[in-house]
Amino acid sequence: MHIEFTTKNLDVLLYQKSILQYIYDHYHHKDYPRYMEQDEWTIYIKSLGEFNKKFYDDNIANINYKMAHGVTGMNEVTCYLDDNPNNMIFRTNMMVVTHELAHMILKIYYPTKKGILNQDDTYAKKGSMRNFFSTEVHNRWEADMNRMFDINHKGMNHSFVGVDISDIVNTRNINRGF
Numbered sequence: 017m018h019i020e021f022t023t024k025n026l027d028v029l030l031y032q033k034s035i036l037q038y039i040y041d042h043y044h045h046k047d048y049p050r051y052m053e054q055d056e057w058t059i060y061i062k063s064l065g066e067f068n069k070k071f072y073d074d075n076i077a078n079i080n081y082k083m084a085h086g087v088t089g090m091n092e093v094t095c096y097l098d099d100n101p102n103n104m105i106f107r108t109n110m111m112v113v114t115h116e117l118a119h120m121i122l123k124i125y126y127p128t129k130k131g132i133l134n135q136d137d138t139y140a141k142k143g144s145m146r147n148f149f150s151t152e153v154h155n156r157w158e159a160d161m162n163r164m165f166d167i168n169h170k171g172m173n174h175s176f177v178g179v180d181i182s183d184i185v186n187t188r189n190i191n192r193g194f
């Protein structure tokens with residue numbers, strides 16, 4: 017797995033640690049096939065200014081491009097973040113990062129399962145059937161199902177909030193049989 021940064025001001029090590037903690041807390045440490053699948057992914061951390069709206073169709077034009085957002089595709093996650101080292105910005109950026117990472121993790125666990133959207137989202141209306149790895153993250157996001165993560169970095173504690181998908185996946189130490 018690669019994490020590639022083209023931002024200029026973010027604390028790369030802090031973001032790397034946070035991303036790795038979120039990802040690997042969702043796989044059992046003996047789950048080699050998923051580790052191998054995870055290895056195929058690249059996570060791009062870019063600044064908001066690098067987003068090129070022209071490559072995206074009009075259906076997603078209601079995204080606020082001035083705010084951090086992300087896209088999860090085939091073996092790649094791209095996050096467009098506020099390129100600012102402030103600690104409050106770290107928290108809002110990580111909400112975007114963990115949202116996309118949750119799509120990625122559920123795509124690895126549930127590649128073909130379908131789900132129903134509980135609320136309208138950027139792409140579709142409430143009641144639409146789509147990939148579970150898409151609908152489930154958006155349903156939980158709307159329902160404020162979040163979980164707090166703590167990172168110790170350079171002697172300081174940094175916390176961030178991520179979508180809570182812990183009941184439908186394994187954890188590093190617990191194999192729930194998923």
Ligand SMILES: [Zn+2]
Nearest residue numbers: 115119153154
């Ligand atoms: Zn999403």
